[in-house]
Each structure stands twice: as structure tokens, then as C-alpha cells.
Amino acid sequence: MTSTTTLPLADDLGRLVDPSRVLTDAAALAAYSHDDAEWAPFTAPLAVVLVRSTEEASSVVAFAAGAGIRVVPRGAGTGLSGGANSVANCIVLSLELMTAIVEVNVDERYVVVEPGVINNDLREAVAQHGLWYPPDPASFRISTIGGNAATNAGGIACVKYGVTRDYVLGMTVVLADGSVVELGRRTAKGVTGYDLTALMVGSEGTLGVITRLTLSLLPLDGREERAIIGYFPSLTSAGEAVAAVSRAGIVPAALELIDSTCLRAVDDWQGLGLPHGADTLLLAKVDERGSTGDELADTLAAIFEAAGGTGVERATDAAEVERLFLARRLAYPALERLGPVLTEDICVPRSAVPEMLARIQATAALHDVVIANIAHAGDGNLHPLIIVAEGDDAARARAKLAFDSIVDDCRALGGTVTGEHGVGLLRLDGARAELGERVLAMHTSIKTALDPAGTLNPGKGF
Known part of the structure; x- marks a missing residue:
């Protein structure tokens, strides 16, 4: 791109990181504009910056905050909620090049990693030491640990072994003003202060940018x-x-x-x-x-x-x-090969799984849409997948009605609108209805305290 907006910005960013890692061409802006949620809105960013260190991430965030530019953190872009989608007047801050496995501590059973490490690469690396990292989202071969933490990803093993938050001991975080903090611990126990580590996990990049993680491990044997x-x-x-x-x-x-x-x-x-x-x-x-x-x-x-x-x-x-x-x-x-997929991520009590599946079938018939079903059924996490033919606007409208109906039924059965994908952009209405006015106000207070200018991933999560 050659607009008068992006050229000075690229020059400024090129003084913070290697200019070759500041992307402003149309193809790059398009590629980094959205995650894998095909129905979530997005706007092309002003630039994409690929950082290699906490220091670089800190300098870019501090510059953006001072310039009144928003920052959207991004891992591999495999999310299914629009959480990594770019917004107006933003820089996409990509952490994909931060791929170091810094330390594997066999005695204490933890690993220290950068956020761009692929989930499966981590699992294979620690397996060489007789250790196991259980969280295994379906995208484990292509999704990053940083993205997994940002959405509190689950997976097939989570019914017994828990989700990402259960394994995050500590982290390094760049805050909205560019300052850097260390959260959490490396010990087996620790209750000093509020659990800010757990707060960051699942916050979808709205409270800070995670640049290093300490993760607990289990024995492989x-x-x-x-x-x-x-x-x-x-x-x-x-x-x-x-x-x-x-x-x-x-x-x-x-x-x-x-x-x-x-x-x-x-x-x-x-x-x-x-x-x-x-x-x-x-x-x-x-x-x-x-x-x-x-x-x-x-x-x-x-x-x-x-x-x-x-x-x-x-x-x-x-x-x-x-x-x-x-x-x-x-x-x-x-299923993506059959047409754009609108993905649900509802979670209901396990006793309600039969009723919820029956309601999903009834919804498909009522709105005349194709709904395929996969599920982490053991913990009630259902993924109805609404498939629409490319270019069929009428079917797309019916699919949106079906999506909203499924969310309403989930909440009526005591469920939650997202079990592991995150709220992002797709589930904002359902999340707000689920949380209620007073709890939303608590969320807003936390966001305002940590990011008063709304720099980090605005409009996502709640």
C-alpha cells in the first residue's frame, strides 16, 4: 500500500523493529485481517508488525498507545470467533516468530515457552524429556500456545485433564501502555495476591499481550x-x-x-x-x-x-x-470445503446434552439449514456447525437466526455461549445476555483499569 497514512507509520514502526518485519502491502494486510471465523467482520489494519521479543512487542505497543492506534495481538490466526480480526485504525501485532522453547525443567515439571510455539511442537519437545502437555485443541498441529492461552483453549483431552488455564503457572505480559510485568509463579503452589495469571488466560488479548508462558506438565508414562x-x-x-x-x-x-x-x-x-x-x-x-x-x-x-x-x-x-x-x-x-461454516461453541450440563442435541435438530428443520454436529461430548461442549452455500444470502440470514436460537436454547438449559473458542466478535450478544448488567460492569471496570484508552483488541470478548 502507498497511502500517506501507511508510509509514515511504516517508517515509524521500522525504527522499532527490522523494517522487513513491518508489512503494509495489500496481500499481507488481507492475510492478517482475520482469523478462521468466516462470518466475523474485519477491517484491514494499517500495518502488520512481526515481533521477535518482549522488548519489541513492548516498544510497538507503547508507540501505538502514544499515537492513538489500536493493537490486535495475533498468533497463528486459527481462532473461530473473530478474536484476532483487525479493527479500524489498528496494527496487527503478530507473535508468530517468537518460537523459542526457553526451558524444560524436568524436576519441577514445567516448561517456559514463547507464545509463537505450535502446540504440537511443544508436546513433542517435552515428550523427549518424559513429560506431557495435555491441552490438545483440534488445531494442535497449527495453533500457537499464545493463542491457546488467549482463548483458554480446550480440546479432546480436557474432559479429564483440563483446559489451558489449568496448566498456566505464570507469564510475561506487555500491558496497554507498553510496560512489562511478570505474573504468576514457577512453584507448585502460590496464592500471593489476586490470580492475575488466570485473568489473562482467556482474555483474548484485551488486557495484555502475552510474550512468555510458564506451563506445568504431567509425566508422559x-x-x-x-x-x-x-x-x-x-x-x-x-x-x-x-x-x-x-x-x-x-x-x-x-x-x-x-x-x-x-x-x-x-x-x-x-x-x-x-x-x-x-x-x-x-x-x-x-x-x-x-x-x-x-x-x-x-x-x-x-x-x-x-x-x-x-x-x-x-x-x-x-x-x-x-x-x-x-x-x-x-x-x-x-466441512469448510462445503461452504462457509458458522461455528457454535456452546457448553451445557452433561445431563442436558440429549435435550440440546434434540433442540439443535429442531432448529435446523425450523430454519431450513444444514447443521452438522461435532462435540467434546464428555464435558457438554457442543459444536453445531451451520453450513451455507457460497453466495446464498437467504440461507445466510436463516443461518444467523438458527445461530441465535441455539445460543438461546443453550442458555435456557443452564449452559454457556462459549466453552473454548472465546467470545471474539461472533458471540458478543450471547455473552452480554449471559453475563448480565452488573457482571458486564465488572468486566468494563477491569478493562478500563488496565487499558483506559482501549488500545488492546477493542470490541472483543464482552
Whole structure:
């Protein structure tokens, strides 16, 4: 771009970082304007700055604050809520080049990383030391740890092992005026002051820019995985199995749901040999060792059968387990090939999963839209995926009505509008309705205290 607005700005930013890492050409501005939420609005940024250090991030944020320019932090851009979408009069601050794994402490079981480290790269690095980082969003091969922290990402393992916030011990943060603070700890325990580390996790870059993270780890050994597979005649019968697993007090290592639309889309794309005749597939995993794991697997299989599951079987071969769970991870990109996808991220009580799935089906029929379903069913986190043909404005309008209806039904059943993707831009209305006036005022007070000029990722999160 050659506007009189961007050229002086690029010169100013080029004095803070290497000028080659200040991007102002039209292609770069377009590429960095939005995340993977196809329905969320965005405006091209004034510039994109790729920083390599906390010091560079601090200098860019301080400059932007002084110039009255907004800053939108960005990792890999894999988000599904519009949280990394650029806004008017903003710089996109990319942390993708900050990829160092600074320290792996085996004795204390923690790792210190920069925010641009890819989730799977971290997992593979610590595995070499006999350690494990459990949070595993479906995008684990392409999403960054910084982005995972900004949205408090979950994943397949979170039903048993928790979400990102459960593993963040501490962090380095650049505040809205460019100052740098250290939050948290490296000890196993610590309750000094307010838990500002937990506050930053899931804040979607609205309170600070995370430039380093200290993450707790678990031992890698000690798990023995078995998968339990069941095919169900309907979404609601699969939902009944999920509720029954919860009532039985079983906490599986994973419990995932995939409906027929997703199965067909993945298999047509990847040829994994998935069944086309099943309406809904439930995939469970247990990882207890020895006879305990065998007994749990048998109990889950019996629950599946009692709820109407057919072809219930166990898989212990690691390659087969990986193939089945790969189908779950690939569902979203497979559906994207069919048209723009409007993604829900609702979470309801596990006992309400059958009713919520039934309401989703009713909503699809009422508004005449295609809704595919995947879910981290074991913790009630459902991802109805509304698919619309490119250019069909009438279907797009119906899809938006369906989206709002699903959010309303979720809240009516005691749920929350986002379980792991974040509020971003797509879920602002639902978040505001869920939080209520007094709690929104608390959010505003915190935002104002830390970012009085509204520099960091304005308009996102609440």
C-alpha cells in the first residue's frame, strides 16, 4: 500500500523493529485481517508488525498507545470467533516468530515457552524429556500456545485433564501502555495476591499481550489407551449415552461425538474408510492401566449398548485409535470445503446434552439449514456447525437466526455461549445476555483499569 497514512507509520514502526518485519502491502494486510471465523467482520489494519521479543512487542505497543492506534495481538490466526480480526485504525501485532522453547525443567515439571510455539511442537519437545502437555485443541498441529492461552483453549483431552488455564503457572505480559510485568509463579503452589495469571488466560488479548508462558506438565508414562467405539441411530440416542456416562461417575480420557454429515465430509476428503451408514459415532477413550482400564472400557461399552449403540467395539491398536480420533480433528476443515461454516461453541450440563442435541435438530428443520454436529461430548461442549452455500444470502440470514436460537436454547438449559473458542466478535450478544448488567460492569471496570484508552483488541470478548 502507498497511502500517506501507511508510509509514515511504516517508517515509524521500522525504527522499532527490522523494517522487513513491518508489512503494509495489500496481500499481507488481507492475510492478517482475520482469523478462521468466516462470518466475523474485519477491517484491514494499517500495518502488520512481526515481533521477535518482549522488548519489541513492548516498544510497538507503547508507540501505538502514544499515537492513538489500536493493537490486535495475533498468533497463528486459527481462532473461530473473530478474536484476532483487525479493527479500524489498528496494527496487527503478530507473535508468530517468537518460537523459542526457553526451558524444560524436568524436576519441577514445567516448561517456559514463547507464545509463537505450535502446540504440537511443544508436546513433542517435552515428550523427549518424559513429560506431557495435555491441552490438545483440534488445531494442535497449527495453533500457537499464545493463542491457546488467549482463548483458554480446550480440546479432546480436557474432559479429564483440563483446559489451558489449568496448566498456566505464570507469564510475561506487555500491558496497554507498553510496560512489562511478570505474573504468576514457577512453584507448585502460590496464592500471593489476586490470580492475575488466570485473568489473562482467556482474555483474548484485551488486557495484555502475552510474550512468555510458564506451563506445568504431567509425566508422559503411566497411561494405557483404549478406545471404545459405538454407532448410534440418532443424535439424541448418542446424547443419552453421554449423559449415562456422566451419571455413572466415569471420567473418560476423551468422549467425542461426530454425526453423519461430518463423517461423510471427512471420508470424502481423506478416504479414511469411515462408516457412511451410521447416523452418529461416539468415540471414547480411557487411559488407566491394566485391569482398571479394561473394566472401565467394558463399562463404557455396556453403557453405549444400553443407550442404543450398535457395533460397539474396543480398539487398542495405537494406529487405529489415532485414525478414529483424526476423523474428529479433521471435521471442521472438511466441512469448510462445503461452504462457509458458522461455528457454535456452546457448553451445557452433561445431563442436558440429549435435550440440546434434540433442540439443535429442531432448529435446523425450523430454519431450513444444514447443521452438522461435532462435540467434546464428555464435558457438554457442543459444536453445531451451520453450513451455507457460497453466495446464498437467504440461507445466510436463516443461518444467523438458527445461530441465535441455539445460543438461546443453550442458555435456557443452564449452559454457556462459549466453552473454548472465546467470545471474539461472533458471540458478543450471547455473552452480554449471559453475563448480565452488573457482571458486564465488572468486566468494563477491569478493562478500563488496565487499558483506559482501549488500545488492546477493542470490541472483543464482552
